[in-house]
Each structure stands twice: as C-alpha cells, then as structure tokens.
Amino acid sequence: MLNDEILLKIEKPACYIGGEVNSVMKDKDNVDIRFAMCFPDVYEIGMSHLGIQIIYDMLNRFEDTWCERVYAPWTDLDAVMRENEIPLFALESQEPIKDFDFLGITLQYEMCYTNILQILELSRIPVWSKDRTDADPIVIGGGPCSYNPEPIADFFDLFYIGEGETMYRRLLDLYKEMKKSGHSRDEFLHEAGKLPGIYCPSLYEVTYKEDGTIATFTPKFEDVPATIDKEMVTELSDTYYPLKPVVPFIKVTQDRVVLEIMRGCIRGCRFCQAGQLYRPLRERDVNVLKNYAFEMLKNTGHEEISLSSLSSSDYSQLPELIDYLIEECNRKKINISLPSLRIDAFSLDVMSKVQDVKKSSLTFAPEAGSQRLRDVINKGLTEEVILNGAREAFEGGWNKVKLYFMLGLPTETRDDMEGIAKLSNEIAKVYYETVPKEKRQGRVQIVTSTSFFVPKPFTPFQWAQMSTKEEFLDKAYIVKEAIKSQLNQKSIKYNWHEADVTVLEGVFARGDRKISEVIYHAYKKGCLFDSWSEYFNNELWLQSFEECGVSIDFYTTRKRSEDEIFPWDFISCGVSKEFLLREWKKALDETISPNCRQACQGCGASGYGVGVCTEEKTGVSL
C-alpha cells in the first residue's frame, strides 16, 4: 500500500485504498489466476461503469480466479509514483499489476488511449505487445472500441470482441492448462486466437495499397480464423449480473444501482454504433429484474436506482417494472432515475411520479434540425411528436427542455443547421401558447446542445466523410447566429463543443495500425487524460501526426469507396456490410427504414435466432 505520507499529500486518497463495501478479497495462494480489470480513466468514472462490475462479479464467482480493479492514477499520484519508483498496483491486494496473469482493459471511448500507455508504463509492462515476455501479464482489451481495435492493436496481446459473459471461462481454462503444461506466452496467444470472439493482433498481417488503404488483411497461420465473430449472450435472464456491486466511499459519477433492462436497440439510427453492435434487441425478464433491483438495493444501500438501456421506452414490460419500482422505492425512500425515455403521455406520467417536475428537465434528442436530415439519419422522431410531447409536458408543469443535435451529418445543408434554431424556437413558442401568463414561472428554459458527428465503424455512415475542424466551427457559428435571430432567442441557451477532440476521435474511430505509433509519440510528449479538457493538448497531437508522417485527413475527410477494405472488416458484429451499404444508399436517398419490431430489414442479426428477431412483426405504419 502507498504510505501515509503519499496518501495524505494526494488529492483523493480514497481512490487508491480499496476496501470498499462488496469489494472481493481472496487468498492469493488459493487461486490459479489473478486478473486485474482496468478502466483507463479516473476512479470516479471507472467505478461508474456497469460493464466492469459485471465482469468483476463474474470472474470472482470463479473459484480459481481473483479479479481486482485498477484505474488511471490522477496526475498528482502519477508524478509521485514515477519519482518514487512505485509500481502500479491493484486496489484489492495493493500488489503490483506486473505480478498478475491478466491485465484486462476496457475500451469505452477513444480519448482514453494515452491512459492505456500510462497504465502499462506505471505497471512496468512493456507498452508494445511484441516486447513482452513470459514474465508479463497477458494484456487483453474489450468493450465498444475493440470493434475497431487496430489503432491500438500493437499495445494489446488479445482483444475480446463482444459481450464479456460468454468466453472468459474457456479463455481462463486454456490459460491454466497451458501454463501448467509449460507452454510459452506465444503458444498460449496462438491457441487463444482460435477461440470464438478472441482476436490476437500479432497473428494477422496487413498489407497496404499505394494510396494507403488496406490491400489484404490475413491470418499468418492456417489454423487462425480470418473473421472474428462477436460473442453475444443469447439469454439475458440467465447470465451473470452483479447483485453485490462494489460501493465506492467517495461520490462517483454513477452513484446508484444500475439495472440493465435489455441490450440492443430496434431503432437503427444510421449514425449510432451501439444500435448496430448490440443487435439483436434482447430483453431481460421483468421478474428477474424486480428481483435484481430488490437484491441490489439491499446489498448496496444506494439511495437511487436507474434503468439502463439504449431506449428504455422500447422495453415491452416497462409499465409493470416501473409500477414495482415506484412502490418498492417509495417505501424505502429511494429515488428512481429514468434516462432514455421517449417523451409521451406514459413517460410524462411516470416522470411526474418519480421526480420533482419543477426541478427536472425534459430531454429530446432530435439529432438533426430538419425532417429531411432526420430521414437521412433514420431518426424516427418528427417535429409533430416533439412539439406534442413538449406541449403535454408544459401542461404538466415542466418548463425546462434540453435538446441534443449533431452537426456535420452527411448531406447537411445550411437549412438543416438553421432548422436547429427554428425547432428550438418552436418549442419555446409552444410553451408561451400552452401556459397562460399567470401560471408561468419566468421564461421557458431551452438548452440546445450540438455535438460534432464522428462516423463510426459498423454503421451505415462508416463510408461518410467527416467535416474538418474549421467546417465544424463554421456550422456551430451558423446555428448560434440563427438562434440569435429567433423571436424567442432569450429563452434559448446554445452550447457547443471544441472541435479538436472530435477530429482526433474521428481518426481513432476509423484508424488502422499506423495510428499506434502516433498515440505512442503523443504519450511520450506528455499527452494524457485527453478526455479532460484541462489536460488535452491539441498542439502535441498535431506534432505527433506530423512527426510520424500520418495524415489526419486520410482518416477523417477522405471519401471512401464502396469496396474499400476497412481496418475492422475482419470482425463480424452480426450485421453484414451489405446491409450497412444498403442503409448508406438509402440515407443518401433520404429514405427511412422501419424499426425491427415493424419489419425486418435483413441486417443479418436474425442469424442469432434470439430476441426481437423471433418476434412477430407489426408491419409498417406510416
């Protein structure tokens, strides 16, 4: 453990001492495998992540395995550790990561990539996979960004592609067996690379065309699969779920019980990666969820519970679940938080029961400012639905509205951008029409936020050209000016982001193996905690690209041909490239696609034979 002097000097000692409620202690001499599970960002963010809690719980249910946690030390402790040559340690045992069998790193967003190098370096594990020896842990990545692992492929020994619940047992058994029989690290990695869902980058060779795009991507050995199929839980009600999640001492971002009600989404928004990766939609049984909620509240003592899914309104048993939660939570004085609900009569009724209407705000995510562009992105939300929802909400007492849009979507014109301002104004207008003067409490408060669109792998927009930084900022300026010219401009507050980080995200999202050198370079120059605006240093990143001879535009603004081999094409997430291309063309044609409950679009996910794919379709109602 860090000595008292260090702990007293640093800002948040509670992030490094472990010992939290429900953290798991085991006798290291009685286990075969020691697994360090890492979220490469600060404790407060990492501890808020459900996926880690699921894997942590699952691995610790295995008698032969002890899973511990590790997070990125904040810059104050980072400096102390380097100065005093203290190796990075896991929270539970407080022992060095270097002594573990596995270091698992979850990849939730691209801007944590430099922190991966920090974790490896502080752990004294060589940052490049090729430099590691039998004395080093196996470094394995997982999570959404592992669906394009190529920009960081050279730092990892393995990637786990897909949902974590299914293949770890087999991977650990293989490891145990091969370690016992004296096999080398390379021999193990080769065998692991044959397991379903496990990708071992060093077993594949990439060649490039003269224009820099991929010519071939092939296994170096005959017994290694050319395509990696994602792993997926087929029956969500019958798998691991952390009924005793770890309860941090300090306040973290997500300080509540999280109930994951389903995976996948029926909506098929064309910009959304999660909507494709986690197909098909699978629901958890409502009685299982009631039991989970009860147990988790009891085991944690949390004062709040939240539902988690991509679109909670699509959960078929939602009314029954919410009735149960309201009754149970009222009795126990527990708050209910309901994110990602579509605004309609039902959700407004529910929300008025669980939150203080005066304090809470309504959230709409139209994503685009015009109906034309909403059709392009297949966001099935019409202006009529938004305005009706707003009207009902204003009648119910709400007067705060949050609106989320994206700028830089394919085919976007000035009209679409100005549409954001117009829609914001229309909502304000509805308020003043709906709520009589004597009932108003000041102005309606509309907060309009735009983010910049980043094309992601495994979406119909993976072929799209991304805007440049300058274009992004021009677009934000157009929206800002358009809002200023609205009648109700004083009721609208407009937020937008800096564009530098977005451009980098764009590079990493669709990057290839050439990017790893740039990331290493930037890290060595001092880039760290890039998702923290106070630490993000765009200048150092630009220098790194230049010094490595890597063009940013090649990854972001370049027009990609329909038959280009993408760096992530060797992965199958269940959705075919043909389907994505069809959707890309429909997008350019401004044609919408029905959702999975209305009519099957033949994306390929029905091959799993589970979830929404097995339901009777309702047909398209237009």
Added chain:
Amino acid sequence: MMKLRIKFSKHGPMVFIGHLDMMRYFQKAMRRAEVDISYSSGFSPHQIMSFAAPLGVGIASNGEYMDIGVDSLTSSDQIKDALNRVMVEGVTIESVKVLPENAENAMSSVAAAKYTISFREKYRPNFDLFGQINDYLDQECILVTKETKKGTKEIDLKPHIYSFTFDPDKKVVSMLVDASSSGNIKPVFVMEDYYKYCGKSAGEFDFIVTREDTYTNIGTDEMPNFVPLDYVGEDY
C-alpha cells in the same frame, strides 16, 4: 421517533475517508443493515442522522459518535450487530445507546476530545520531548496565531488544553483538549506550538494521531466533569 447515540471506531486505510464520505457511508450502511431509521418529510426525505465532531483526514479514532432517529427498535445490541455485519474493515460499531428525550444532540454536546500522538519512524523527536512540557503549560498564557478564513488572529491556547502528558516508555503523547464548536483545538496544532517552544520545528507528517474518545461536560465550566458522549445514553 427514538434517538440513538452510536459510537464507532475508525482505523487503517479508513482514516483516509473524509467526514462527508463517512456520512454517505453510514447512510448506505443504515439501509444495508435495514435499520428502521427515521426520515425527514418533504419531497426528498433524508435520514435523521448527525455527527458529533468531524474527524480530519488521516486521523484514526476509537471514539466517534453520531445520533440517529429510529421509528422502531428491537434492542441496542440488535442494531449494533446488524450494523457491524455490514461494516467494512476498519470501522466498528462500539456501542448503541438510547438517549433520553431531552438529550442535547451529539454535536452541541461535544466539549473535549482526547488524543494520543505517536511519531512516524523517521520523524522521532531528536530532543527530550518530556523535559519542557510542564514549563510549557506553566506559562501565563500560550499565545498562538491561528489562520482563519478572515485572516489571522491571536488566541490563547492555555484554557483549551486540559491535559498534556508524555509517556516516555510508550513514547506517546496524550492530550485532552477543547473540541467544542466554539473552541476546537487540533492536536497537531498544539504539538507544532510545543515544538516551537522547544526551539524545534515539526513537519506536516511527523505525527500519527488517534482520537481516543469524545467527551461531554456534565460538570460546570469552572469544575468540568468530562464523560464520554455515550455516558448520557442507556442500553435498550
């Protein structure tokens, strides 16, 4: 509603958990232990819970107190055991007492606290620590400059130090000092001033401090009679 006074100890890595986080910790612990704690009314009800004297980060304690309200109660021991079953390593519930209805709340009852202070290995005092304690205490007044939010002010420590001794065998200092909200004295502050008196200077990390207990005064201001905070409660 019945009022209970709970005494707990805090050791090991838990000393790095600050006061506000300890409050959050106990709020969650009450739910895990299924204590029938009382809630305030209103749109967002909160538990009826108040702490006696905040403990600084880095300080261990054998005598921390909080008051809670409960709507029902089987026995003091039942609550003590139920809470101890859901505690983390380093925090132990030492006693649970029922307070008389007219009892003053924990925070305003606090009059004094007793601390023991030992020395980190590499910071052992290199002078006769015992030698000048009596001289120090015999001064007419012990004037020190205290930094406050509004600037600095001069105060006399003397009436706030009730005892200050050194055990040369165990090599620990023991002190009983004012811990009331109006005159709370930090033990390290006294140590630093004593070092200065001896012509030495103390560093930030020299001392390991343990709060041994927290006291209320059942005597008078002139003739104090300090008793532990749970003295005023009874088993149920």
